[in-house]
Amino acid sequence: MTETGRLVLAGAPIGQAEDVSPRLRAALAGADVIAAEDTRRLRRLAADLGVTIGGRIVSYYDANEAQRAAELLEDLREGREVLVITDAGMPGVSDPGYRLVRLAVDAGVRVTALPGPSAVTTALAVSGLPSDRFTFEGFPPRKPGERARRLAELAREPRTMVFFEAPHRLAAALAAFAEAFGPDRQAAVCRELTKTYEEVRRGPLAELAEWAGAGVKGEITLVVAGYAGRGPVPVEDLVPEVAALEETGVPRKQAIADVAKAAGVPKRELYDAVHREPRR
Numbered sequence: 001m002t003e004t005g006r007l008v009l010a011g012a013p014i015g016q017a018e019d020v021s022p023r024l025r026a027a028l029a030g031a032d033v034i035a036a037e038d039t040r041r042l043r044r045l046a047a048d049l050g051v052t053i054g055g056r057i058v059s060y061y062d063a064n065e066a067q068r069a070a071e072l073l074e075d076l077r078e079g080r081e082v083l084v085i086t087d088a089g090m091p092g093v094s095d096p097g098y099r100l101v102r103l104a105v106d107a108g109v110r111v112t113a114l115p116g117p118s119a120v121t122t123a124l125a126v127s128g129l130p131s132d133r134f135t136f137e138g139f140p141p142r143k144p145g146e147r148a149r150r151l152a153e154l155a156r157e158p159r160t161m162v163f164f165e166a167p168h169r170l171a172a173a174l175a176a177f178a179e180a181f182g183p184d185r186q187a188a189v190c191r192e193l194t195k196t197y198e199e200v201r202r203g204p205l206a207e208l209a210e211w212a213g214a215g216v217k218g219e220i221t222l223v224v225a226g227y228a229g230r231g232p233v234p235v236e237d238l239v240p241e242v243a244a245l246e247e248t249g250v251p252r253k254q255a256i257a258d259v260a261k262a263a264g265v266p267k268r269e270l271y272d273a274v275h276r277e278p279r280r
Contacts, residue, residue: 171213
C-alpha cells in the first residue's frame, strides 16, 4: 500500500522576499506539487529567491478551491508532498486552504506548516493597542446592512479586533465602525506592512474615516480597540443601536435580537424598551 504524502501550509512573505525562511526555500524546491493562489506571484517569488521549482505548479484560489482540493487530496493519497502557498501570509487565514486541510485531516494525511510573516500579528504588534487578547474577524461584510449587523454584534467585544479590508472600501468601513463602536474608539490602519511605503495611521475611528475619504491604496489591515465599558448596559442605551440597524433594512425583531445578544441583555427587556419609544 502506498504511504500517504504530506500537506505543507507555507507562510508567504507579506512584503519583503527576504523574510522567507531557509525551510521555505527548500520546500519550494523540493515539493512534488505546489498549489499557489497566484502562480505568477509564485514564480516571481521563486525568481527573487533564486529557487528552481521542480514540482508541478497548479492554481488554487477561491473560485476553484473546492474542485482543486479534491484533486490535491488524490496527490496526497498517492504519496506526494503538496505545498500550499497564498499571495501573502498563511493559507487558510482569509485565504484558500481550509477545505484541503479538512479533507486531509479526515483522510488521515499528515498536515504541517512552515510558519512565516502574518499581517494579523504584525499589525497588532505595531498598532499600539492592547495585544494580550485579540480576535481576528477577517473581512467585514460588504453590504451595508450585513456589515451593520455584524458590527452591532461586536460593539461590546472587549478584546482588540483585527480586520482586513480592501482599500476602496476602507472609508465606508471606517465610517460604519465609528457608527457602531462610537467615533472616539481608538484604532490603527496599517497599510503596506513591511513594504517600501509602509504606513500606520492611529487615532479615533471618526478621524481615520475622514482621512481615508481622500483615498487609500495598498494592502490594509485594521486594528480596533475593544469595548472598555464595565458593568451591565442599561437597555435604554441600546435603543439607538436597534434603530440604526433598522435604518439599514434589518427587521425590528431581528435588530432587537442581534443587539440584545451582543450586549448580553435579555431580549424581552430590550423589546419592551424599544416599544416604549415612539414608533418611527
